[in-house]
Amino acid sequence: MTTVEQSLRTLLAEGAEAGTWGPGSKLPTERDLVERLEAPRSAVRRALDALERDGVVVRHVGRGTFLTETAVRRVDGAPADTSPAEIMQVRLLLEPQVAALAARVATQVDLERIGECLAGGGAAAGFEAFESWDGRLHREIARAAHNGLLMNMFGVLDTARSLPVWGTLKRRTSTPELRRCYHEEHTAIVDALRDRDSRAAADAMRTHLEHVSDTLLGRH
Incomplete structure (x- = not known):
């Protein structure tokens, strides 16, 4: 973003x-x-x-x-005082299971869109471009689960991630090396989705989000 x-x-x-x-x-x-x-x-x-x-x-x-x-x-679903720690707690609860569901029900069109986001992130030259593709990748994975209620819940997460405190922290911790690591983790998630391996998709998403959480919250 x-x-x-x-x-x-x-x-x-x-x-x-x-x-x-x-x-x-x-x-x-x-x-x-x-x-x-x-x-x-x-x-x-x-x-x-x-x-x-x-x-x-x-x-x-x-x-x-x-x-x-x-x-x-x-707007109603994301309090303005939501902290990065709260965001990551919810993401870790929700997104691995979203990835597992997407691995089972995603269409070929879904996988192509996810792949486009992955490629865009890999080619991104700087922080803003990478963040934009990063957000779109996670959003497309959620859409690939084909569950309207789940997308509403994911929409609340998207709103929270648009809060200034989140963007400031992401920018402060971002480096080219870290973005390369995140891209490798994204690749592992997408590979599992393409293989229709629910467990691997959930595990790869959890590993990625734990890395994001540790980086943002200073737990190395």
Whole structure:
């Protein structure tokens, strides 16, 4: 997830919590968002593209960009004071089992999308690009489980990961070597999914998330 996307998600969350925006609310124009986020218009557009893919906003040509009910549900489900430790606790409880389920029920199209995310992460040149592909990879694995309730729960996790404290900590601990390690761990997860090996997928996901947790929380 890029810094601009993270800032935009935070802006939307704050607006929803304050009651300023609700389902169907029209977002500020791109020009206004550029000024508010102090970011290039191209970066704002990419952030809006990501939010549209996630179902947080919907865009209508000539009318503008609007918040969806999904956005408000996600805001309601992720307290602003959620800590990185809490996020990792929930991820470790949820995502290994998600990977195990995905290994059983993922379609070939699902696996191709997951593979695209893996390749994107492997080719990423810096922190922001890698984080964007990282988030998409985990999201596509969750989608490959084909469970709507599970995706709602994963949406809460996505919201928590958009909180400023998470992004700051990820940036502070990120190094090229660490990103290479994470990519190798992602590769092990995807290999297990392709092999339809539920146990290996769960184990690989757990190993990866334990590494992420130890890195973020200083437990080496």
